[in-house]
Amino acid sequence: MSSINNLGNESSPIWILLDAPYENDSDDGVILSSGYGYNFKKIWKLAGMDLNNCFIRSLRPCLGATYIRENVLHNLLADLDKYHPTIIVPLSDEILNYLVPETTQAKEKNSSLGKWAGSLLTSKYLSYPHYVIGSYPPDYVTRNWDYNEIQAFIDFGHVKEEFDYWRHNGCLNPLLKRNLIGRNRKAFTIKLILVIHILLPLPKIQQMQLVLVYGTIQKNRVLGYGDC
Numbered sequence: 001m002s003s004i005n006n007l008g009n010e011s012s013p014i015w016i017l018l019d020a021p022y023e024n025d026s027d028d029g030v031i032l033s034s035g036y037g038y039n040f041k042k043i044w045k046l047a048g049m050d051l052n053n054c055f056i057r058s059l060r061p062c063l064g065a066t067y068i069r070e071n072v073l074h075n076l077l078a079d080l081d082k083y084h085p086t087i088i089v090p091l092s093d094e095i096l097n098y099l100v101p102e103t104t105q106a107k108e109k110n111s112s113l114g115k116w117a118g119s120l121l122t123s124k125y126l127s128y129p130h131y132v133i134g135s136y137p138p139d140y141v142t143r144n145w146d147y148n149e150i151q152a153f154i155d156f157g158h159v160k161e162e163f164d165y166w167r168h169n170g171c172l173n174p175l176l177k178r179n180l181i182g183r184n185r186k187a188f189t190i191k192l193i194l195v196i197h198i199l200l201p202l203p204k205i206q207q208m209q210l211v212l213v214y215g216t217i218q219k220n221r222v223l224g225y226g227d228c
Contacts, residue, residue, distance in 0.1 A: 001065050002026040004021035004030065004058065005029055005031065006030075006061070007054075007056040008051070013085060013166065014085060014086070014159065014163060015056075016057070017058070017076070017092070017095045018031065018056070018057070018059070018091050019094055019095065022037070022139065036142055039148070040141075043151050043156065047153065047160055049160055059094075059095065073098050076095070077125055077126075080126060081127075081128075085130065086129070087133060087162055088132045089134065089135065090132065092137055093111055093112045095134075096113065097112055100121045100123055100124075103116045113134055117135050117136060118134075118155035120158060120162070121133070121134070129172050130172070133159050133162070135151055
């Protein structure tokens with residue numbers, strides 16, 4: 001059995017959570033150090049995010065070991081309550097459903113992330129200010145590579161929006177101030193997908209540059225910056 005180390009500092013404002021490390025992470029002994037991790041870091045960077053602001057943790061760090069589900073989830077909650085990360089990014093249905101039970105789907109075969117990825121949520125189990133923003137794990141995105149830009153600009157784009165606001169203002173942007181966002185995000189996503197299709201004939205680098213500019217303009221129109 002190989003115990004895989006977490007990545008980053010527990011005091012980081014962003015925590016990225018996975019069910020378990022990947023088999024090939026055992027080569028370096030650090031979570032997301034293999035091919036899946038390479039793809040994740042590439043998408044995270046594409047979103048304009050820096051890994052230095054993150055702590056990446058798994059529920060079950062020892063490859064091949066047997067864990068009691070209730071225990072690992074309880075330990076996660078205890079760590080969150082101890083370190084108070086501002087933004088929590090679950091990369092699995094299991095973690096998202098545990099932290100935010102309302103996201104659990106009636107049919108077990110249905111992924112909660114299919115409905116809730118990129119959504120701005122909070123956990124009733126955490127009493128300090130925070131947001132929970134879920135997305136798909138690196139193995140899923142690697143197998144479904146067409147999703148990588150959606151993850152970068154939508155799911156992780158929302159992480160960046162909230163993190164930038166928090167860093168700029170010293171507090172989270174309250175949901176009560178943003179009643180329009182829930183209605184506008186779907187429209188924004190649709191528009192962004194249309195823009196990507198319009199840009200397909202262009203070279204890849206120009207596509208990314210223009211999409212990033214478009215996303216920033218639309219984000220500022222919808223979000224703005226309020227007072228704490």
